[in-house]
Amino acid sequence: MKFRAKIVDAACLNHFTRVSCMVAKLARACTLRIRPHKLNFILPDTAAGGGVSMWCELPQENNEIYVELTTENLSRALRTAQNARALKVKLTNRHFPCLTVSIELVSVSSSSRMVTHDIPIKVIPRKLWKNLQEPTVPDCDVSIYLPVLKTMKSVVEKMKNISNHLIIEANLNGDLNLKIESELVCVTTHFKDLGNPPSASEGVSQDRSPAEMAEVHVDIRKFLQFLAGQQVNPTKGVCNVVSHKMVHFDLLHEDVSLQYFIPALS
Numbered sequence: 651m652k653f654r655a656k657i658v659d660a661a662c663l664n665h666f667t668r669v670s671c672m673v674a675k676l677a678r679a680c681t682l683r684i685r686p687h688k689l690n691f692i693l694p695d696t697a698a699g700g701g702v703s704m705w706c707e708l709p710q711e712n713n714e715i716y717v718e719l720t721t722e723n724l725s726r727a728l729r730t731a732q733n734a735r736a737l738k739v740k741l742t743n744r745h746f747p748c749l750t751v752s753i754e755l756v757s758v759s760s761s762s763r764m765v766t767h768d769i770p771i772k773v774i775p776r777k778l779w780k781n782l783q784e785p786t787v788p789d790c791d792v793s794i795y796l797p798v799l800k801t802m803k804s805v806v807e808k809m810k811n812i813s814n815h816l817i818i819e820a821n822l823n824g825d826l827n828l829k830i831e832s833e834l835v836c837v838t839t840h841f842k843d844l845g846n847p848p849s850a851s852e853g854v855s856q857d858r859s860p861a862e863m864a865e866v867h868v869d870i871r872k873f874l875q876f877l878a879g880q881q882v883n884p885t886k887g888v889c890n891v892v893s894h895k896m897v898h899f900d901l902l903h904e905d906v907s908l909q910y911f912i913p914a915l916s
Contacts, residue, residue: 666737667728669708669906674725675879676704676910681774681782682749685714691721692782702872705784705909715741716774716782719749727751727767735762747771785911788892791864792820793849796887796899797841802828803877805839809870812837815915816870820891822846822860830870847888864891867915876910884908 673680673691683690693704731737731753738752748768755763774782796802809816809830819827826841876899884901891897894914901908 664732665904665906666708667731669706670721670728671725672879672908673704673706674721676875677721679718679720680704681716681718682771683714683716683782690784694782702876702913703785703911705907707907709905716779717741717747717749717771718774719769719771723767723769724749724751727753727769730755730765730767741771742768744768747773785909787890787898787909788895790890790898791858791893792822792891793847794820794822794824794826794889794891795844795847796889797826797844799877799880799884799887803874806870806874806877809837809839810874814870815867816873817865817867818873818889818891818897819863819865820889821863822858825861825863826889827863864893866891866894866897868897868912869915872912876912 669691677691677693681690681692681694683692687709689708691704691706693702728737728751733756734753735756736754738754740750740752742748742750744750747770749771751767751769753765753767755765757763805828806816809828812835813830813832815830817827817829817831819825819829824842824844824846826844827838828841829836829838880901884903886902888900889897890900896911896913899908899910899912901910
């Protein structure tokens with residue numbers, strides 16, 4: 651299957667670059683799914699092994715294909731795309747399958763030059779596509795809007811020096827707590843009046859008090875990796891807590907959607 655895409659809008663080009671850098675911070679390798687109307691970066695569900703899963707979606711227009719690549723290779727190639735005139739991505743075969751990124755740069759004299767990067771990929775056979783579908787989000791106990799991610803990152807960076815475990819608590823009154831506990835100290839950061847999505851109470855037991863906290867214990871390093879990987883400030887961020895099982899983050903920035911799942915510690 652042939653694939654070719656060209657980005658000429660500077661804002662779109664920079665947006666694609668930032669998203670690629672974000673994904674590189676979240677995962678060492680991932681699957682790139684190319685469809686007629688959408689482009690997905692996928693980190694398959696490895697919750698059984700204590701890992702995280704990710705689903706990042708951007709709109710686009712081309713054929714469908716799945717390829718696996720090293721995210722840092724793509725991020726490194728796109729670093730040269732700053733202030734580029736255009737960027738072209740296509741599948742090629744340079745003695746091995748490649749995702750070829752061609753970047754048109756403008757020189758001081760206004761003439762253009764092309765910089766090309768060949769990124770090794772592995773084409774994923776169709777029989778394995780069923781393992782790379784958008785993850786199913788389980789019914790959550792509490793859904794709550796997120797505070798500013800940079801603020802959360804600053805808090806969690808300090809907490810990780812005390813504990814490897816983080817307790818995330820949330821309720822239907824718009825309260826979110828980040829807590830660490832050790833033999834010597836207990837530290838809690840409170841976020842108030844964050845608000846809950848309109849659908850937050852749907853499917854919630856009528857016996858559940860709005861003040862009752864749903865909690866999940868996670869690896870603090872995995873949570874910090876998620877926060878540190880954000881290259882864009884989302885216009886909307888939601889945290890869905892499935893008590894004692896997992897936490898699901900859903901971030902939306904313009905036309906980019908990112909879903910990130912962190913399993914609970916056993």
